[in-house]
Amino acid sequence: MRHFRGCLWATCSRVVAPALMMALLLVVVGCGAASTATPAPLATTAPAPATGASATPTAMPLPTAIPASPAVNPGKLTIMVGDFGPERFDTLFATGGQGGRNYGRIMHGFLISANERKEMVPGIASQWGLSPDGLTWNFTIRKGLKFHDGSDITLDDALWTLQHYFGPQAIEYNAGASTAATVSRMMDRIELTGPDRVSLTTTKHRTDFAVLVSEAGDVWYPVMPKMAKLHDVEAEAAYDRNPIAAGPVRLVKHVKQSVMQFERFDDFYYQTKNGFPEDKRVNFQLLDLFLVPEEATRVAAVRAGEADIVPASLQTRKQVEAGGGRLVFGQESVVVEARLLGCWESKYPCHDKRVRQALQYAIDKNLIRDKLYGGPEVFQVKGWFSVTPSTIGYTPELDPWPQDVAKARQLLADAGYPGGNGFGKLTVNTNPSTAMPLQVEAAQLAAEFWRRELGLDVEVRVGDASALNRQVRSGELNGQILWKDNETQVDPTIVITNRFGDPKGLTRLHEDPELFRLVQETFQILDANKRAEATKKMLLRLRDESHLIGVGYANIPWAVGPRVVRWQPQPLSGYPSALHTITLK
Numbered sequence: 001m002r003h004f005r006g007c008l009w010a011t012c013s014r015v016v017a018p019a020l021m022m023a024l025l026l027v028v029v030g031c032g033a034a035s036t037a038t039p040a041p042l043a044t045t046a047p048a049p050a051t052g053a054s055a056t057p058t059a060m061p062l063p064t065a066i067p068a069s070p071a072v073n074p075g076k077l078t079i080m081v082g083d084f085g086p087e088r089f090d091t092l093f094a095t096g097g098q099g100g101r102n103y104g105r106i107m108h109g110f111l112i113s114a115n116e117r118k119e120m121v122p123g124i125a126s127q128w129g130l131s132p133d134g135l136t137w138n139f140t141i142r143k144g145l146k147f148h149d150g151s152d153i154t155l156d157d158a159l160w161t162l163q164h165y166f167g168p169q170a171i172e173y174n175a176g177a178s179t180a181a182t183v184s185r186m187m188d189r190i191e192l193t194g195p196d197r198v199s200l201t202t203t204k205h206r207t208d209f210a211v212l213v214s215e216a217g218d219v220w221y222p223v224m225p226k227m228a229k230l231h232d233v234e235a236e237a238a239y240d241r242n243p244i245a246a247g248p249v250r251l252v253k254h255v256k257q258s259v260m261q262f263e264r265f266d267d268f269y270y271q272t273k274n275g276f277p278e279d280k281r282v283n284f285q286l287l288d289l290f291l292v293p294e295e296a297t298r299v300a301a302v303r304a305g306e307a308d309i310v311p312a313s314l315q316t317r318k319q320v321e322a323g324g325g326r327l328v329f330g331q332e333s334v335v336v337e338a339r340l341l342g343c344w345e346s347k348y349p350c351h352d353k354r355v356r357q358a359l360q361y362a363i364d365k366n367l368i369r370d371k372l373y374g375g376p377e378v379f380q381v382k383g384w385f386s387v388t389p390s391t392i393g394y395t396p397e398l399d400p401w402p403q404d405v406a407k408a409r410q411l412l413a414d415a416g417y418p419g420g421n422g423f424g425k426l427t428v429n430t431n432p433s434t435a436m437p438l439q440v441e442a443a444q445l446a447a448e449f450w451r452r453e454l455g456l457d458v459e460v461r462v463g464d465a466s467a468l469n470r471q472v473r474s475g476e477l478n479g480q481i482l483w484k485d486n487e488t489q490v491d492p493t494i495v496i497t498n499r500f501g502d503p504k505g506l507t508r509l510h511e512d513p514e515l516f517r518l519v520q521e522t523f524q525i526l527d528a529n530k531r532a533e534a535t536k537k538m539l540l541r542l543r544d545e546s547h548l549i550g551v552g553y554a555n556i557p558w559a560v561g562p563r564v565v566r567w568q569p570q571p572l573s574g575y576p577s578a579l580h581t582i583t584l585k
Contacts, residue, residue, distance in 0.1 A: 073584040076286035080298045080310040082434030089243035098435040101575040108222030109246030112214030118572045134205040134526045145269035148250040160226035182502045205524045208493035218487040262287040280580040302561045311434040312559035314374035324562035332388045333556040334435045334574040337486040338549035342478025344511040354415040356546035361408035362453040384550040386489045393535030400550035420455030427480040431465045435574040436485035443483035473506040488572045509547040
């Protein structure tokens, strides 16, 4: 397999051939503001009863029924992905891009699981709920479940895990994990409150906390085995060398920047003997997860029978099908997150809302969808930021603004930059991504619109996801744009709070006290239906401020080889998900 390793992030070539990229840019120059009708949404949002105080959308269609207790294939499943992130197994230290999810989600176990629709269902915690005052979350921990080393998952493990991630002291070492840091700053106490119960009390309402520690959340906060201390650098390094987790597969070998090898964990807790409604153990014995940044290399591996599942793009469909494979789409998997950074500083042109709005109106999102991605099968011009049709608070009014060049130019002129004069250089930072197909090319097309329609001097810089993440948090990229991917959300509380509701957050996008107050007050509402309605209004206000450019979301095309008879990836998931639904020949 070594010849399929591809290239490292820093040296990786573009997914799209230069000739195709040039053709797309010529389309931009030649077509101007051509528009295409927006397709119908994939889903609608309907709040449903949920454990605790959080409503959950129930709009995604159910897959076909999973066969009962299929035989375990003695062979190996091979998956190739384009990013491993920092290759650490504690989520607090695996920040930066989507890479950690590719392995963290499949090897770890969670307090709360998720079903085929990404709705929360019991996991390691058999029950959970929020106190009437909205400040205390209670989790009832099952007994007799196992970690990969055969030891029991105990109440003390659950307590240590929550204290490690979210305890008040964790602010000192989890600053890189913005979500955990935000929760830590409002933490009162985490304690045992019964023979099988751990409780977490905050100083303000965190109605989304159950989502945060579930498989339905966008970040992975799994249950880990208790260590002697809440934070010990040497112990954390030792854990990376031999990570003990509780998910459906167990890590048996790790070669950095190359491969992670796993084997089936027969004692994975989610099976009928433990009182669960179905068996979610994988139906194969071995799993190889390879790091292969280049799409062409991954697709060639599928055609040659060297890989079974890889992220791809619509342009590769004929190649995949010629090898006996097919494309399987992960619905509403990943969004474009185009952030305008540090615009609260008055020295930057983006300090003026009219500039931020002009940048939105100048882009023809339908052309990006149709000419770059090949149409709505892969890309939908819908939603805003991490909010898609299956997210609480979504409304079609949030969908990206249509291109309006005249309005964009007028807004820029009104802000004092007619024809781009006096604006200076606009820098767009992006990185190759296999969660979001053609991410670099999309950023380049957006830059071309800004050059052509607004007269701006735009530079696109392609970097490493982890490095860009550090630069954002340090403020080095203030006044610039970060064009990246992010996961879609069932509940947007976490990501909206990080960007708009936490005055001390390192990924905040403004310093407007009114916006901070609006976000905080919205997410303090305990009634799920009232909160959902208030969320819609809040999101429309935030969208109007244009600190984030609305572009759309992708249904990730996965190239699947002929050995895979069946696979139903989970919606709202930008990583290899629902491995228990895979059946191999």
